[in-house]
Structures are given as C-alpha cells and as structure tokens.
Amino acid sequence: MQTKRWNVKTEQPDQQAIAEAVDLLQNGRTVSFPTETVYGLGADATNAPAVSGIFQAKGRPEDNPLIAHVATKEQLLNLVTGLSLVAEKLLDAFTPGPLTLVLPSNGTCAANVTAGLSTIGVRIPDHPVAQALLKTCDRPIAAPSANLSGKPSPTTADHVWADLQGKIAGLVDAGPTGVGVESTVVDCTQEIPVILRPGGITKAQLEAVAGSVMVDPALAGTAENPKAPGMKYTHYAPEVPLWLVAGPPDNVQAVIDREHANRKRIGVMASTETAAKLHSARIIPLGSDLRSVAANLYDALRVFKSGDVDIILCEMFSKTDIGQAIMNRLEKAATDFVDN
Numbered sequence: 053m054q055t056k057r058w059n060v061k062t063e064q065p066d067q068q069a070i071a072e073a074v075d076l077l078q079n080g081r082t083v084s085f086p087t088e089t090v091y092g093l094g095a096d097a098t099n100a101p102a103v104s105g106i107f108q109a110k111g112r113p114e115d116n117p118l119i120a121h122v123a124t125k126e127q128l129l130n131l132v133t134g135l136s137l138v139a140e141k142l143l144d145a146f147t148p149g150p151l152t153l154v155l156p157s158n159g160t161c162a163a164n165v166t167a168g169l170s171t172i173g174v175r176i177p178d179h180p181v182a183q184a185l186l187k188t189c190d191r192p193i194a195a196p197s198a199n200l201s202g203k204p205s206p207t208t209a210d211h212v213w214a215d216l217q218g219k220i221a222g223l224v225d226a227g228p229t230g231v232g233v234e235s236t237v238v239d240c241t242q243e244i245p246v247i248l249r250p251g252g253i254t255k256a257q258l259e260a261v262a263g264s265v266m267v268d269p270a271l272a273g274t275a276e277n278p279k280a281p282g283m284k285y286t287h288y289a290p291e292v293p294l295w296l297v298a299g300p301p302d303n304v305q306a307v308i309d310r311e312h313a314n315r316k317r318i319g320v321m322a323s324t325e326t327a328a329k330l331h332s333a334r335i336i337p338l339g340s341d342l343r344s345v346a347a348n349l350y351d352a353l354r355v356f357k358s359g360d361v362d363i364i365l366c367e368m369f370s371k372t373d374i375g376q377a378i379m380n381r382l383e384k385a386a387t388d389f390v391d392n
C-alpha cells in the first residue's frame with residue numbers, strides 16, 4: 053500500500069490536503085493525523101471494516117477498545133445515550149482538550165470500536181489540524197495512537213512513518229505534538245468519576261471541577277475487560293530493556309558504573325538537572341520540569357536502538373501533576389526496577 057503524506061501548517065491547515073485525507077477516511081481507509089497529545093491513526097468509527105484496518109495496521113488485539121474522536125459537543129452527544137451532570141461539567145471544563153470520557157454508547161459506532169462493551173470512549177481534540185479534519189469529515193473517527201502495537205506512541209510524523217509507512221493510506225504531518233502523552237481517560241458511567249488512564253489532565257484538575265474522583269485499581273495491574281486503551285496489554289516498550297532507577301542521581305550513576313563493568317552499553321533518560329550530574333553513558337535530557345519530560349518521553353524511547361545500547365536507564369519521577377501519567381507509561385514499558 054502506498055502511503056500519501058501531506059505536510060500542513062498547524063494553525064492554517066491546507067484545505068486541499070484536509071479534503072484529500074477526509075476523502076480517504078470516508079471511503080473506509082486509514083489516515084494518521086496529529087492531536088495535541090500524540091498522532092492518531094484514524095478510520096470511520098461507524099464503518100466496522102474500516103476500523104478493522106486500524107487493528108491490522110497496528111497489529112493491535114481487537115479486544116482493546118478505541119477512542120472515538122469528534123469535533124464538537126453536539127457530535128459527541130450523537131454517540132451516547134446521555135450525559136450525567138458530572139460528565140457535562142468535565143466536558144465543558146476540559147474540552148476541546150486531552151480528556152476522554154467513557155460514556156454509555158448508543159450503538160452508533162461500530163462494535164469493534166467499543167470491543168463489544170456497552171460504553172464508548174469519546175473525546176474532542178484540541179488541535180487545529182484534528183479539528184479541521186473532524187469538522188470536514190463530519191463523522192466520528194476512531195483513532196488510537198499511530199504506532200505499532202506495544203511500541204512508544206508517536207509524537208512526530210516521522211515516528212508514524214517509521215512504524216506504518218506502507219500499512220496505512222495517509223499521514224497528515226503537522227510537526228511535533230504538544231502534551232506528549234495520551235489523553236486522560238475518565239469513566240463517567242458511575243456516580244463518582246474514575247480515572248482509567250492518567251494523562252494531560254491531572255486528578256487535581258478533575259477534582260477541582262467534579263469533586264471526588266477515584267483512580268481505577270486496575271492501573272496497578274491488568275483488566276480482563278478493559279474500558280479504555282492501555283489497560284490490558286504491554287505498551288510503550290522501546291527496542292531494548294528499560295530499567296527504572298529509584299533515588300537520587302548518585303543511584304543512577306552507580307548503576308551506570310556497575311553495568312559498564314559488565315561491558316554493557318548504557319543509554320540514560322533523565323531530567324535536565326539529573327542528566328548534568330551523569331557521565332559515561334549516552335544521555336538524553338528530558339527537560340527541566342514534568343511537562344517537558346512528558347513532551348519528550350516517547351521521542352527519547354524511540355532514539356535508543358538495539359544496535360546502539362544494551363540497556364536504557366531512566367530515573368523515576370514524582371507522581372504529582374502530569375508525573376502520574378509519565379510514571380504510568382514508564383512502568384508499563386519497564387522490564388526492571390532498580391533500587392540500587
């Protein structure tokens with residue numbers, strides 16, 4: 053399959069490119085496009101064979117539900133049986149934006165979008181290109197991250213191209229995404245909202261609007277019938293083993309020194325402050341604050357290749373603010389935890 057690639061400006065997307073991408077989507081093809089979180093791989097959410105193309109391209113298990121993307125609140129309401137008061141508060145406060153709400157489905161979307169569940173994850177992305185695409189298409193677009201299943205999510209079009217070129221019909225390239233980790237997923241089918249996946253909207257932000265918010269215990273393990281993406285299978289894994297290292301920079305350096313003695317080639321991901329204190333390894337500074345770390349995380353995981361390093365070390369970050377999402381992704385990707 054030939055993959056068409058369009059280069060567009062974020063703030064003023066080329067309408068011809070958008071129209072061509074939409075034509076592919078409306079004809080049952082798969083197209084990758086940017087959101088404010090990561091690049092998504094889209095297909096018409098009402099067309100089951102089209103949605104199957106997402107699973108085929110990604111190598112993704114079909115019991116893993118997808119998120120339906122829409123341009124407006126009105127379009128979202130067309131996919132669900134209704135909104136609770138708390139769901140409406142969250143929707144109005146945080147969308148368009150990096151928030152996905154799990155709501156009762158009315159069956160408009162294909163069964164392979166919801167993995168046969170009675171609920172559906174829906175979101176309104178806050179990215180000019182995604183908005184232009186969705187408004188022009190005027191139908192819900194199912195869109196998980198545009199990467200091979202299990203690998204780090206794509207935050208640039210080049211990441212998508214490396215994974216899916218020749219497997220999808222189109223790629224709308226609008227440069228790097230912003231948030232860097234996927235949307236926060238909140239189950240609003242119960243009286244108290246439940247975070248199923250941490251992301252760009254934090255628990256504290258949600259609580260400021262909704263009052264009590266719970267965190268699903270399944271985040272610590274696996275779920276047999278997941279309501280949201282990322283709850284059942286291994287995700288975000290780089291090409292080589294990833295070890296998370298607890299404690300101060302001295303702990304990271306001690307592991308570097310020990311593994312060097314074992315003739316291992318070491319890559320390191322760390323905050324800018326920690327990175328400045330390390331040596332004798334290939335080091336990628338992720339940024340000086342948690343928001344920067346989130347934005348740079350997936351790109352760093354993709355930089356290290358099996359021919360370049362034998363082990364990736366990453367310092368562990370605070371779970372405050374977006375740090376909860378960062379550590380959720382790192383813990384899913386990690387093969388070992390080192391306390392030194």
